Amino acid sequence: MTALATDPAPASVAALRAALPGVVLDDSPTALAAHRTDRSAMPGDPNPLVVARPASTEQVSQLLAYANAHRIPVVPQGTRTGVAGAASAVDGAILLDLTAMDRIVGIDADDMIAVAQPGVIVSDLAAAAASRGLFYAPDPASAQISTLGGNVATNAGGMRCIKYGVTRESVRSLEVVLADGTILRTRPNTIKTVGGLDLTGLIVGSEGTLAVITEITVKLLPAPGPERGVLGLFPSVAQGLAATNRIASGSRTPARLEFMDGRCLEAIRKHIPDAPVPAEANAWALAVTDARDGAEEDLTSFEEIFTDAGATTVQRATSAEELEAILEARRQLQPSARGLLGGSVEGDIAVPRSALAAFSAGVAEVENAYDVTIALGGHVGDGNLHPIVAYTPAEGARARADEAVMTLSRLAQELGGTMSGEHGVGLEKLPALDTEMAPAALDLQRRIKALFDPNGILNPGKKY
Ligand SMILES: Cc1cc2nc3c(=O)[nH]c(=O)nc-3n(C[C@H](O)[C@H](O)[C@H](O)COP(=O)(O)OP(=O)(O)OC[C@H]3O[C@@H](n4cnc5c(N)ncnc54)[C@H](O)[C@@H]3O)c2cc1C
Structure with missing residues (x-):
């Protein structure tokens, strides 16, 4: 488990409002209660600070830079359909609701890619691709209620993986915001590249612990035949x-x-x-x-x-x-x-x-x-x-x-397998981690987390 590197400064919603005038912030009891947990049985901590609804990558960047400087935990959230407690609240945290960033930026039929913001509902992206005669393959049973950002952050599976692979196989590149507010793109949108380490691969499935995903480029396929x-x-x-x-x-x-x-x-x-x-x-x-x-x-x-x-x-x-x-x-x-x-x-x-x-x-x-x-x-x-x-x-x-x-x-x-094929570790599967990964692999994983997020503000206590 990761914990915040230093004591959180006294965070207040008033200070956040002053620092982030453009970001929608909601600390009403109704909003905090609604965003406290996902569809798992993990209740989440009882006292998150506020629900924030950024409208742009720049707003996510400003918010993370502020949170990092003040050591405020941040829990990214899609539609909270996760079933491992990965999006559950952390005390004192900003619950970063990305559902307002819900625009399909474009579909390029020549290069067979779609670019979308993280809050797009997965079935909406699939329908938009289908309307252009193209196919977005990942099909979790929650496609009509979960977000693309959540699917990427959990590397969601579903029923079509035997032929088309899990979400990872459809992600071409990501725009992400690091814990200190830095905005970066993980790779070009080319089919191939061996320039640099595979940052996309690291972030896919990282359950909101390494970076906040603000734009996703996915691969599309020619429409298949009727099922x-x-x-x-x-x-x-x-x-x-x-x-x-x-x-x-x-x-x-x-x-x-x-x-x-x-x-x-x-x-x-x-x-x-x-x-x-x-x-x-x-x-x-x-x-x-x-x-x-x-x-x-x-x-x-x-x-x-x-x-x-x-x-x-x-x-x-x-x-x-x-x-x-x-x-x-x-x-x-x-x-x-x-x-x-x-x-x-x-x-x-x-x-x-x-x-x-x-x-x-x-x-x-x-x-x-x-x-x-x-x-x-x-x-x-x-x-x-x-x-x-x-x-x-x-x-x-x-x-x-x-x-x-x-x-x-x-x-x-x-039997040579894993405790989680597609739902993620979150909070729920943490107890099974030590018997799954060698101590050296666990240690390396935690050191990678520390490189991305030295102050441990991103979704602390989950995944590792
Ligand atoms: C009825 C039902 C059926 C389901 N079927 C399947 C299935 O077939 N296959 C499957 O794999 N799962 C399935 N799930 C689980 C769930 O839908 C997936 O895990 C889904 O990917 C979660 O998406 P979400 O938008 O709800 O994300 P959330 O639950 O809100 O978040 C999940 C994780 O992603 C992180 N996150 C969310 N958005 C971002 C972002 N923009 N940047 C960084 N991190 C982010 C969160 O911090 C959290 O760690 C099902 C769930 C339900 C309720």
């Missing part, structure tokens, strides 16, 4: 995972490859009774193609693999609407989780795909040890599962569920 998909239902988790692994390692890379076990299906059905998920299946797998050429062959191949692996049902989505309804049901897994037993905590492990079966086999032991029920679903094409640890609310039950998530994280680490 078409095949659903397979299996008698066992092992058979479902065997099938998805065969598809993932085959030559016909799907655009989406998703998995849910029977308990996930039960959770969704409880939440949305008319959701298009089957009543009886122990495993559900969906393989989607968006190929412009060869889509029919892709679908046939997915069907054959599902059948070979022992699927009891193999079925094509008959229309775009039907496929979208199936995908929407899958997106509802996280919001459905609590309905299983009344309380739930979600993990975010990723393992090499070959270790998915071993991970799922280890789950029963964790259930018994902590008296919880675990549902397994996620982006199996990336080896990324979001184990839902469900519990019946009672004294001590939540603490047991948290411990179960930590044990699952360690199981993933033992």
